Amino acid sequence: MPDNYIVKEYFRRMIGEDGLRIIMNIPEGEITDEEIARLSDTKLTQVRKILYTLYENRIAEYRTERDDNSGWVTYLWRFDYSNVRKLMEAEAEKKLSELRKRLDREKRGVFYQCKCQRVLFEDAAAMDFRCDECGSEFEYVDNGDLISELEAEIEKIERWKEQIRSG
Numbered sequence: 001m002p003d004n005y006i007v008k009e010y011f012r013r014m015i016g017e018d019g020l021r022i023i024m025n026i027p028e029g030e031i032t033d034e035e036i037a038r039l040s041d042t043k044l045t046q047v048r049k050i051l052y053t054l055y056e057n058r059i060a061e062y063r064t065e066r067d068d069n070s071g072w073v074t075y076l077w078r079f080d081y082s083n084v085r086k087l088m089e090a091e092a093e094k095k096l097s098e099l100r101k102r103l104d105r106e107k108r109g110v111f112y113q114c115k116c117q118r119v120l121f122e123d124a125a126a127m128d129f130r131c132d133e134c135g136s137e138f139e140y141v142d143n144g145d146l147i148s149e150l151e152a153e154i155e156k157i158e159r160w161k162e163q164i165r166s167g
């Protein structure tokens, strides 16, 4: 796998610390799940779980070989990490678009808060500034800090995206 901090970080989130340790021990070429388990000193069931996650993300694929005498089926796995960059970029894009929508909503709206919910000014006004649900009064919320946090998060992901491109 690519020896790159961001890629490792991505896999760590996908398959956990143990999963990362397991795939870093996998040599190039085809390999059986039993062999992977042996190399990483891990239970076969755990290895299979990780392989399945990688398979779902189209990073691992397998073919089967059947022994004519015993009928035993062997799974031969191989890995293609070229997909990782695309996956990471798609994930970053999705997060960015969610955050930008949220930021837009926060910037345009004026928010009020009672003990149970946070609503737009219009909705608070429609209830005469007293919540139908909990009976407490709606008070104005200053969302300046939240807006700054969202902007910082967006900037962070944009930097991350740049690193994926150049990494």
Ligand SMILES: [Zn+2]
Pocket (backbone or CB within 6 Å): 114, 115, 116, 117, 131, 132, 133, 134, 135, 136
């Ligand atoms: Zn309420």
